[in-house]
Amino acid sequence: MGERWPRDAEQTRRRLLDAARDEFAAVGIAGARVDRIAAAAGSNKAQIYHYFGSKDGLFDAVFEEIARTTVDEIPIDATDLPGYAGRLFDSYRQRPWVQRLATWYRLERGADSALEIIRSGNSAKIAAIAAAQADGTVPDTFTPEELLGLVLHLSGFWSATTPEYAALVDGIDPGRRREVVVLAVAALVGPPPGR
Structure with missing residues (x-):
């Protein structure tokens, strides 16, 4: 019987995370309701506060x-930033909620709640x-911080547009979007210096 609780607790926590996502x-965050999350997870509000505090x-x-999933499943290859951006694009297509949650995170949580996984991943x-810039594999036209920002934004370009622009490009298939x-x-990175 003691083994049942950890498994059930983990299943409840998993259902709450999925429903919350x-x-x-x-x-x-502001529009979310814990009662809807609990109902969708087949749980109750008390469990949300028990597992997550608020x-x-x-x-x-x-x-x-x-x-964490993004960092683990899509490690950066600084010698192939175009390929890295393509893999990020693929991930965003497979998990469309990522870009929406990132937008809400920027709007509603921001710098006041910077998560260590994101800080350490970016570092x-x-x-x-x-x-890669020091060994000449990647040009140094942009600082590493600038280049990372550009790569990240380009990889999420198609999912971060206005509805009006999205309607204009609706006919562009996913393969072409990835290629773009x-x-x-x-x-952006061009050939490395001296090549």
């Missing part, structure tokens, strides 16, 4: 999990780009 992606704590847990990426991301980053 969908709720937060749809309406943000609605903000639940959002942070959802966002941290997404960030590692910047260090990798700096090393990869080509844009390739044009």
